[in-house]
Amino acid sequence: MQGKMGKVKRKTLYFTAPQQVELREGTLPALGADDVLVETTCSAISAGTEMLIYQGRFPRNLETDSVISTLRGGFQYPLAYGYACVGKVVEVGTKVDKSWQNKLVFAFQPHTSHFISKPEFLYSIPQSVTCETACFLPNMETAVNLVQDGAPIFGERVLVLGQGVIGLLTASLLKKFPLEALVTADCYELRRKASLNLEVSDVLDPNSESFQNDSSAYAHRKFDLTFELSGNPVALNDALALTAFSGRIVIGSWYGEKRTEIDLGGAFHRSRIKLISSQVSTIAPELSGRWDKARRFEAAWQALEMIKPEKWITHRFSIDQAEKAYRMLDENPQETIQAIFGYKS
Numbered sequence: 327m328q329g330k331m332g333k334v335k336r337k338t339l340y341f342t343a344p345q346q347v348e349l350r351e352g353t354l355p356a357l358g359a360d361d362v363l364v365e366t367t368c369s370a371i372s373a374g375t376e377m378l379i380y381q382g383r384f385p386r387n388l389e390t391d392s393v394i395s396t397l398r399g400g401f402q403y404p405l406a407y408g409y410a411c412v413g414k415v416v417e418v419g420t421k422v423d424k425s426w427q428n429k430l431v432f433a434f435q436p437h438t439s440h441f442i443s444k445p446e447f448l449y450s451i452p453q454s455v456t457c458e459t460a461c462f463l464p465n466m467e468t469a470v471n472l473v474q475d476g477a478p479i480f481g482e483r484v485l486v487l488g489q490g491v492i493g494l495l496t497a498s499l500l501k502k503f504p505l506e507a508l509v510t511a512d513c514y515e516l517r518r519k520a521s522l523n524l525e526v527s528d529v530l531d532p533n534s535e536s537f538q539n540d541s542s543a544y545a546h547r548k549f550d551l552t553f554e555l556s557g558n559p560v561a562l563n564d565a566l567a568l569t570a571f572s573g574r575i576v577i578g579s580w581y582g583e584k585r586t587e588i589d590l591g592g593a594f595h596r597s598r599i600k601l602i603s604s605q606v607s608t609i610a611p612e613l614s615g616r617w618d619k620a621r622r623f624e625a626a627w628q629a630l631e632m633i634k635p636e637k638w639i640t641h642r643f644s645i646d647q648a649e650k651a652y653r654m655l656d657e658n659p660q661e662t663i664q665a666i667f668g669y670k671s
Contacts, residue, residue: 408436466626494638
């Protein structure tokens, strides 16, 4: 069918080469009977995965996402990428329930001003959640998954390496547990200040000469559970050094093509430390009998209402300023926590 709005033009962000992005304009096809048209309000930039793509540090032989239909395919330029779009349904197909009209929705969608989607791929935003907060849904789902994979126990000592958005959300959830100590670490002062506001036991600088001594003091020498969320593989050596015998290290960072030497030849060999790979696309097998994606999304929405992470938005850019936004994130990551794009009608 031809949409009631006629031909709709959209702007879509593409990564075209290392350190290069561009906006491409195109015309959307006519709206199908089973489709809806969404006009984007805002979308969040992933300072982790998107920066690896921007810097050209992604593995070329890996699928972008095997679960999210809008992100299928391989990592290769030119690439439209992004997975945190919030918008308003402005038109519905003839076979779509009319209640979708004017709904605010979330979608795992690359950065684009308009997109066509099947309703089953959209998530209605609760009235208590703002559009900017809804942009944090993928990161909150990731944080929920990380905590579930770590399975903290009453009275444990926990360390979170990395206080970007994922680290801050994970620490916020962990703060609700009755832990003996919750210590966080980040190399950027801005993020340490944000973490300190969570009232954790302490916030440390991993680049300081006294880092391992300071963190050990808070954990009585060792942590029971460590989360590596810094995006820097070097931090794995800190995690190994600071985790107790038979402790767990949850690795939530995606390093792309970053490489470093990991010290597995020392105390690790006798430590019985468990290294846990944690990624949000799937649910841990031991939980899958009781948990599915729908239940985890429900938990993530509730956590968003509780934590209200929009306080960590440090930069707002128009989609037309995309080149400036990525250049800033690449050259001055210490100045930002979360950056988002806004879209004008």
